[in-house]
Amino acid sequence: MKTLETGKLNLNEVFYGQSIPDKSGHFGKYGGKFVPETLMPALEQLEKEYLKAKDDPKFNEELKYYLNQYVGRPSPLYYAKRLTEKLSGAKIYLKREDLNHTGAHKINNTLGQVLLAIRMGKERIIAETGAGQHGVATATAAAMFGMKCDVYMGEEDIRRQSLNVFKMKLLGANVIPVKSGSKTLKDATNEALRDWMSSVENTHYIIGSVVGPHPYPMMVRDFQVVIGQEVKEQIQKAEGQLPDYIIACVGGGSNAIGVFYPFIEDKDVKLIGVEAGGLGFDVGQHAASLSRGEKGVLHGSLSYVLQDDDGQTSLVHSISAGLDYPGVGPEHSYLKDTGRAEYVSVTDDEAVDAFNLCTRLEGIIPALEASHAIAYTVKFAPTIEKDKIIVINLSGSGDKDSFEVAEKMGIDL
Amino acid sequence: MNRIDAKFKELRDRNEPAFIPFITAGDPSLDVTRELIVEFDRKGSDLIELGVPFSDPIADGPVIQSSYYRALSGGVKLSDILELVKDVRKESEIPIVSMISQSILFKNGCDNFVRSAVKAGFDGATIPDLPVEEAEEIMEAGKKEGFKIICFIAPTTTSDRMELIVKKSQGFLYYISVVGITGARSELPADITENIQNIKRSTDLPVAMGFGISTPEQARAAGKVADGVIVGSAIMREIEKFSNQGNKVLVDKVGRFVGELVKSTKDQN
Ligand SMILES: Cc1ncc(COP(=O)(O)O)c(C=O)c1O
Numbered sequence: 131m132k133t134l135e136t137g138k139l140n141l142n143e144v145f146y147g148q149s150i151p152d153k154s155g156h157f158g159k160y161g162g163k164f165v166p167e168t169l170m171p172a173l174e175q176l177e178k179e180y181l182k183a184k185d186d187p188k189f190n191e192e193l194k195y196y197l198n199q200y201v202g203r204p205s206p207l208y209y210a211k212r213l214t215e216k217l218s219g220a221k222i223y224l225k226r227e228d229l230n231h232t233g234a235h236k237i238n239n240t241l242g243q244v245l246l247a248i249r250m251g252k253e254r255i256i257a258e259t260g261a262g263q264h265g266v267a268t269a270t271a272a273a274m275f276g277m278k279c280d281v282y283m284g285e286e287d288i289r290r291q292s293l294n295v296f297k298m299k300l301l302g303a304n305v306i307p308v309k310s311g312s313k314t315l316k317d318a319t320n321e322a323l324r325d326w327m328s329s330v331e332n333t334h335y336i337i338g339s340v341v342g343p344h345p346y347p348m349m350v351r352d353f354q355v356v357i358g359q360e361v362k363e364q365i366q367k368a369e370g371q372l373p374d375y376i377i378a379c380v381g382g383g384s385n386a387i388g389v390f391y392p393f394i395e396d397k398d399v400k401l402i403g404v405e406a407g408g409l410g411f412d413v414g415q416h417a418a419s420l421s422r423g424e425k426g427v428l429h430g431s432l433s434y435v436l437q438d439d440d441g442q443t444s445l446v447h448s449i450s451a452g453l454d455y456p457g458v459g460p461e462h463s464y465l466k467d468t469g470r471a472e473y474v475s476v477t478d479d480e481a482v483d484a485f486n487l488c489t490r491l492e493g494i495i496p497a498l499e500a501s502h503a504i505a506y507t508v509k510f511a512p513t514i515e516k517d518k519i520i521v522i523n524l525s526g527s528g529d530k531d532s533f534e535v536a537e538k539m540g541i542d543l
Numbered sequence: 544m545n546r547i548d549a550k551f552k553e554l555r556d557r558n559e560p561a562f563i564p565f566i567t568a569g570d571p572s573l574d575v576t577r578e579l580i581v582e583f584d585r586k587g588s589d590l591i592e593l594g595v596p597f598s599d600p601i602a603d604g605p606v607i608q609s610s611y612y613r614a615l616s617g618g619v620k621l622s623d624i625l626e627l628v629k630d631v632r633k634e635s636e637i638p639i640v641s642m643i644s645q646s647i648l649f650k651n652g653c654d655n656f657v658r659s660a661v662k663a664g665f666d667g668a669t670i671p672d673l674p675v676e677e678a679e680e681i682m683e684a685g686k687k688e689g690f691k692i693i694c695f696i697a698p699t700t701t702s703d704r705m706e707l708i709v710k711k712s713q714g715f716l717y718y719i720s721v722v723g724i725t726g727a728r729s730e731l732p733a734d735i736t737e738n739i740q741n742i743k744r745s746t747d748l749p750v751a752m753g754f755g756i757s758t759p760e761q762a763r764a765a766g767k768v769a770d771g772v773i774v775g776s777a778i779m780r781e782i783e784k785f786s787n788q789g790n791k792v793l794v795d796k797v798g799r800f801v802g803e804l805v806k807s808t809k810d811q812n
Contacts, residue, residue: 154676162677164674164677165601166601166671166672166674166695166719167696167700170674170700170704171700171701174701310612311612320600324603327601327724328721328722328723328724331699425649426646426650427645427646427672429599437646441646441648441649441651442646443646
């Protein structure tokens with residue numbers, strides 16, 4: 131095994147990524163590039179520049195510098211003693227991505243992409259956002275580097291995540307409300323892609339997860355892999371072994387692939403992704419693309435999606451805006467089909483219960499997204515032996531969710 | 544011979560550019576769409592581009608996007624659109640090309656889609672979110688049935704890509720005249736003539752041009768350089784404008800607008 135200094139990312143040491151995805155951006159049959167011809171040259175340029183940057187020591191050094199000094203990496207791997215005792219099963223560790231600057235894993239990706247945009251000579255950044263975490267992380271990186279930033283956000287999400295909208299504006303970003311379709315993340319993504327169709331010559335589009343056309347699923351993964359690289363070292367230090375289970379929530383799948391990826395070749399480590407089961411399994415009530423969807427094309431790649439018999443995208447629901455998305459990254463579809471990872475779901479209510487449990491027992495308020503991973507652990511940990519080790523990727527902080535949870539509890543803030 | 548090839552041959556012999564209206568199937572209703580196609584044929588249109596509504600179009604501007612939403616809200620399905628074309632074929636032999644998202648195409652399966660489209664009377668398809676690299680399967684399926692897959696070239700397309708695209712495209716080439724989404728523009732970019740001449744040097748396929756053309760004057764200018772002129776959003780905007788005045792008025796008014804576009808496209812003096 132390669133030893134990596136904690137918190138020091140090396141993009142060119144990413145393991146099986148040399149062959150997956152293949153040259154045309156396919157993970158098995160998934161992925162690819164399904165975008166209008168207008169965007170194809172931009173994707174080709176992006177891929178070329180990214181592959182060059184990935185092997186450039188200067189780029190790696192620069193990214194490491196900001197991840198350490200600005201984001202505060204490495205994030206701790208914390209032994210959740212009281213949660214472990216309460217569930218009286220496997221030993222539970224929390225990977226504290228909530229402690230990153232801006233409160234979630236999203237910043238790992240936006241810093242990488244902004245640095246890349248600067249290399250490519252682009253002057254303007256655009257992004258889509260659901261929960262607003264990616265929007266805030268993008269606006270933050272753009273502010274730090276003095277770039278113009280426009281963030282597309284569905285009107286429904288603007289309502290649910292007003293705090294993040296305010297933060298983005300403070301950071302100097304322009305938040306553009308999206309009124310079309312379901313007024314959530316998928317529509318914000320459509321709108322950002324449309325903007326990019328007209329602005330591609332001077333604008334870089336920072337996608338917030340491992341979704342979209344090639345090279346995004348590969349590139350965003352590589353920028354998030356630092357999470358898993360750190361976990362690998364930290365758990366060796368703490369336990370002298372690898373974990374038995376890694377559990378992460380899956381919206382688009384970036385925090386999950388980030389923590390899974392360095393363990394893919396370690397076949398004894400079980401990888402579990404937790405999707406949003408929402409209110410139940412009727413169409414429109416959940417966002418569990420891998421558990422309940424079928425193969426289809428959305429936002430530029432082939433993956434599992436929630437759509438009707440005609441190929442029209444279905445409505446989705448989750449209490450957590452960051453999981454409220456009808457698609458998922460193509461690499462997760464590949465991991466599902468090959469059996470390397472398993473995907474499950476929990477409901478809104480289970481996630482809120484886990485949110486409360488973690489807050490009370492550990493003094494950590496988890497994001498509602500991450501609460502899905504905790505909720506599955508609450509059910510799962512008691513069923514396995516005490517000498518097993520579970521790592522949960524605590525992808526973000528729940529500060530942003532205060533209003534949503536208060537509303538659910540019938541409390542007026 | 545496929546209706547598209549026959550039409551362009553006939554136009555080439557007459558040294559005349561094609562006029563190609565785009566409309567969304569099912570907005571405001573399937574009946575009106577059928578009547579409009581027949582009316583557009585009567586007014587001298589050469590080919591119809593029929594949009595299959597999709598929930599998440601990325602190449603389309605607000606006008607076409609909202610027409611898709613109206614059609615979908617009315618419950619329009621792909622099977623209804625196939626029936627619609629079957630009905631049109633009782634009255635008109637105008638070539639019809641579907642504009643369909645890869646999302647819908649993939650869900651239906653390439654072979655299955657091509658077979659049912661040909662049976663209904665479609666002559667080809669444009670797939671705006673399917674670049675040539677990913678188009679192998681649909682092209683194979685199309686070839687078996689003589690169903691044309693029309694590819695796009697954009698102003699951003701590099702010369703390497705252009706070579707690939709002109710080799711693959713069937714029936715004609717669709718030149719996207721602006722860097723951006725569909726929708727009317729008050730002015731068209733200056734480099735169009737040069738770009739189209741550049742394409743025509745490397746292929747014998749007719750080159751039709753669309754995205755942003757909205758007025759008879761622009762159609763005339765486009766007809767001078769391209770072999771075909773495609774107008775979509777401007778027509779959909781007319782449809783929206785007259786949609787609550789009864790079908791007869793709508794078909795008459797929009798037909799008249801298309802008639803003007805046909806006239807100025809063809810009037811090359
Ligand atoms: C804290 C947090 N976790 C998870 C997600 C889901 O995204 P992904 O699946 O890409 O990690 C989000 C998205 O906004 C988020 O804010």
